[in-house]
Amino acid sequence: DGGITQSPKYLFRKEGQNVTLSCEQNLNHDAMYWYRQDPGQGLRLIYYSQIVNDFQKGDIAEGYSVSREKKESFPLTVTSAQKNPTAFYLCASRWVHGYTFGSGTRLTVV
Amino acid sequence: AQSVTQPDIHITVSEGASLELRCNYSYGATPYLFWYVQSPGQGLQLLLKYFSGDTLVQGIKGFEAEFKRSQSSFNLRKPSVHWSDAAEYFCALSTDSWGKFQFGAGTQVVVTP
Numbered sequence: 001d002g003g004i005t006q007s008p009k010y011l012f013r014k015e016g017q018n019v020t021l022s023c024e025q026n027l028n029h030d031a032m033y034w035y036r037q038d039p040g041q042g043l044r045l046i047y048y049s050q051i052v053n054d055f056q057k058g059d060i061a062e063g064y065s066v067s068r069e070k071k072e073s074f075p076l077t078v079t080s081a082q083k084n085p086t087a088f089y090l091c092a093s094r095w096v097h098g099y100t101f102g103s104g105t106r107l108t109v110v
Numbered sequence: 111a112q113s114v115t116q117p118d119i120h121i122t123v124s125e126g127a128s129l130e131l132r133c134n135y136s137y138g139a140t141p142y143l144f145w146y147v148q149s150p151g152q153g154l155q156l157l158l159k160y161f162s163g164d165t166l167v168q169g170i171k172g173f174e175a176e177f178k179r180s181q182s183s184f185n186l187r188k189p190s191v192h193w194s195d196a197a198e199y200f201c202a203l204s205t206d207s208w209g210k211f212q213f214g215a216g217t218q219v220v221v222t223p
Binding site: 050097099106 | 119144146151152153154155156159200202204207208209210211213214215216
């Protein structure tokens, strides 16, 4: 079945470390998105990519980086510059009928 | 700039009762509108969408929504809720069929016996 796979489901980061969240899709969708979800704040857009080798900053891009070397993959790196990275991260792809979401990665700073 | 407002942060409803979740939007033209549902620790699942045409839209799990241009609203309804409908619900807007979404802050629905 087609879908979006996010891994890992849970991730723990030490202070000062960079971590990378994986997002892979086999839906052949061009556009992919990363959102951050915090309680009571809905979903906030971090980065998005509408085509391979191109991406744009969203509303809260500071402290994050992405790459889009393949259509299927859109990894998100949470850098040490992100001061409050503990959150639930959702990856999505876009087609004409809307977004398809992955099941999310919960990142916790320890 | 466009925006989406979900006025109710939290709603408690009895099982078997009707449910209505409010969504208001701000946009100069007719947007593409969506409702998603999220169970705890999971991704979001599409319930229904409105692009054009009939303003009453049917979705999955017995949900429907009505687009009202004059009120800039897209409220979600279900005639009789089940305990499994307890979740968080998000309204979203897109300005075209391929663009990024603007999400509301979400409404948490609690279902009591």
